[in-house]
Amino acid sequence: MRAFIEGQLAYLKSPLAQEDTVFVGADCVLAHDPAGVFKQEFDIAFTTGPFADCILNTGAIFIRGGAQVAHIWERALASMTNDAKWGDDQKALAAVVHPTVEPSVAVSGNGPIIRFLPVDPYNLAPDYPDDDC
Numbered sequence: 001m002r003a004f005i006e007g008q009l010a011y012l013k014s015p016l017a018q019e020d021t022v023f024v025g026a027d028c029v030l031a032h033d034p035a036g037v038f039k040q041e042f043d044i045a046f047t048t049g050p051f052a053d054c055i056l057n058t059g060a061i062f063i064r065g066g067a068q069v070a071h072i073w074e075r076a077l078a079s080m081t082n083d084a085k086w087g088d089d090q091k092a093l094a095a096v097v098h099p100t101v102e103p104s105v106a107v108s109g110n111g112p113i114i115r116f117l118p119v120d121p122y123n124l125a126p127d128y129p130d131d132d133c
Contacts, residue, residue, distance in 0.1 A: 001089040002080045009073040018066050025059035034062065037122065041105065043067035043112035047123040048099045053087055055101050056094035060123035069112050072096050
């Protein structure tokens, strides 16, 4: 899971991050064009839900092109150990951005505008491998 954060951080520090970006997880299927999400106000948008282990879900993360958000990943990475397990990337990012289950927008001083979106309809995964997406 540490590798996810490292890879995403490398992307955010690259020139490629000047374009609107969607990070997707291993079990995420985009069922709709994500362009509509970018009509909302945010620098970065995470999906959240009432999950027992961590309300932040990183299956779909929407990042406005040119947004200065790499420091979020730097702080998350600094808190992770080398033996991070499944879900530890979500927990590390959640510790930095302080997500809410209810859709909301957070502005921290001069920092980025962080929007929290419900997982439904932005980030759905089947409950079982045989379920229809």
